[in-house]
Amino acid sequence: MLKGIPKIISPELMKVLLEMGHGDEIVLADGNFPAASCASRLIRCDGHGIIELLDAILKFFPLDTYSENPVSLMQVVEGDPATPTIWKDYRSAIKKYDQDFTSFEMVERFAFYERSKKAFAIVATGESALYANILLKKGVVVE
Template structure:
C-alpha cells in the first residue's frame, strides 16, 4: 500500500499508467467489451465497475489538455434503443476530478474498436451498463 494511491488501482494498473506517455490512450471496457481479443496490454479488474475505476484513475492521470475532446465514448449503434445514463456519471466524475466539462466525443462502434486495438492498454471490468466503454487520452503534468 502507498499513500495517495486509491486501493482499487492494482500494482499492474499503476505500472501501466506510469509507463504511458503524452497522447497514449487507455480503454476502460464494460463487461461486454472484447478486451482480451483487442488488447496489446490487458488489465483485468473483474468485480469492479467503470465509474469507480474512472474516478480512481483520474485521481492520478492527467487528461490531454492539448486536444478538444480527450475522452471518447462508444456511440450508440443507430436503431439501438439503449439509453446511456452512465455517461452522466462519467461526466460528473470528470468534472469533479479535472474541473473540465464537455470533454467527450462519441466514436462509431467499429472505429472505437480500431482505436482500442491501438490503445496502450485495455482495462476489462465487470460493468453491466451498456455503452459504458471509455477511452482516456493521457496529458502531461506541467
C-alpha cells in the same frame, strides 16, 4: 502497499498509468467489450465498475489539454433503443478532476474497436451498463 493509492488500482494498473506518455490512450472496457481480442496490454479489473475505477484513475491521470476531445465514448448503434445513463456519471467524475472538460467524442462502435487495438492498454472491468466503454487520452503533468 503505499499510502494514498486507492485499493482498486492494482500494481499492474499503476505501472501502466506511470508508463503511459502524453497522447497515449487507455480504454476502460465494460463487461461486454472484446477486451482480450483487442488489447496489446490487458489489465483485468473484474468485479469492479467503471465509475469507481475512473474516479480512482483521474486522481493521478491528467487528461490531454492539447486534444479537442481527450475522452471518447462508444456511440449507441443506430436503431438500438439503449440510453446510456452512465455517461452522466462519467461527466460528473471527470468534472471533479478537470473543470475545463466540456464534451465527449462519440466514436462509432467498430471505429472504437479499431482505436482500442492501438491503445496503450485496455482495462477489462465487470461493468454491466451498456455502452459504458470509455477511452482516456493522457495529458502532460505540469506540477
